Amino acid sequence: MPELPEVETIKRTLEQFVLGKTVDAITVQWPKIIKHPDDIVHFEQLLVGETIRKMGRYGKFLLFYFDDVVLVSHLRMEGKYRVVGKSEPMDKHTHVIFHFTDGTELRYNDVRKFGTMHVFPIGTELTVAPLQTLGPDPFQPTYTKTYVKEKLLKTTRVIKAALLDQTIIAGLGNIYVDEVLFLAKVHPARRSNTLTEKELDAIFHYAHEVLEKAVIQGGTTIRSYVDGQGEMGMFQQQLFAYGQEDKPCKHCNDVMVKIKVAGRGTHYCPTCQKADENK
Missing domain, CATH: 1.10.8.50 (Helicase, Ruva Protein; domain 3)
Structure with missing residues (x-):
């Protein structure tokens, strides 16, 4: 399972490729990865048209901050993100695809399908599961x-x-x-x-x-x-x-x-x- 250093590295890498990109459409191949909202149509509606403004991390969780919402992603055992052109061949373990307006795609690949995604209004993500119960991580001021x-x-x-x-x-x-x-x-x-x-x-x-x-x-x-x-x-x-x-x-x-x-x-x-x- 990716731990804090691996998730921080993924965050820093993705920042180079996804900031400023706007979601044109989303393809969900494995709905069980989407935990909130539990309605896939609502999940897509919350994100389509939104632009990624910054990336964040809390413990082992990866955070995508859009205009109005934040996507909280846990990679669990085998989850991976890749940014590719839309013509790139699709891997059979790719389960969620964020299609951007510039023709590139953010693809979530997960062999074991254990990863999770939650979407919340910005400012509420720390008040509900899965982030609500986390202790501080060693890079936060509350870690004393x-x-x-x-x-x-x-x-x-x-x-x-x-x-x-x-x-x-x-x-x-x-x-x-x-x-x-x-x-x-x-x-x-x-x-x-x-x-x-x-x-x-x-x-x-x-x-x-x-x-x-x-x-x-x-x-x-x-x-x-x-x-x-x-x-x-x-x-x-x-x-x-x-x-x-x-x-x-x-x-x-x-x-x-x-x-x-x-x-x-x-x-x-x-x-x-x-x-x-x-x-």
């Missing part, structure tokens, strides 16, 4: 050390689960949570409410730093992620934990291991990330 400490110390869940919870911190997924915990030297199965002041400070710091570095590298390509131009991210070359099982730890040279925590494959170093809460 005080906020993070308060939230993490309130839950008895393991820290891996807490950091994956989008209502606490938006934008972190499996890849970057493993990276943050490795750098913070925190075992992924530690109970969140047992973390020390030093560990909480480290998690707060590295959640921002890791995501910032990943954005600079265009995100992480593990399986199928590409940006809006079809380019892969490069941050996978700098990963310390995710996908490193059976390899030497880049800090201590011990063997990295993979276990399941909170139902997710989790990578960590047993030497650098001690399980003992009183280490």
Whole structure:
């Protein structure tokens, strides 16, 4: 699933190609992707004739701001956007097509068909699902050390689960949570409410730093992620934990291991990330 750095990279790429374009028509091949309004005709009516004025992002959500409405898009596991000429051959996994008045098209491709799209009047998007329940992401002013400490110390869940919870911190997924915990030297199965002041400070710091570095590298390509131009991210070359099982730890040279925590494959170093809460 694209996480914050991948969605930010897609946003920045698409800005180069869609700003100022006006929707002439929309083709919806797979209606289940459209969640609000649930009437496809109404969905099309809200967007046809509208011009894309700016792009935004909140956590893992991509936002297209038109004249009067905002399209909130979640890519889920395999969603991708491409801007092409209308003569470009159609991929069988293309499910929503925004036809622009200049003859180009914005095509949404999704092999698994898990992605979602919502359209709301501008100014209301943060008051309703799916954005309403999100916590701040590490690039927002509301992401503060005080906020993070308060939230993490309130839950008895393991820290891996807490950091994956989008209502606490938006934008972190499996890849970057493993990276943050490795750098913070925190075992992924530690109970969140047992973390020390030093560990909480480290998690707060590295959640921002890791995501910032990943954005600079265009995100992480593990399986199928590409940006809006079809380019892969490069941050996978700098990963310390995710996908490193059976390899030497880049800090201590011990063997990295993979276990399941909170139902997710989790990578960590047993030497650098001690399980003992009183280490």
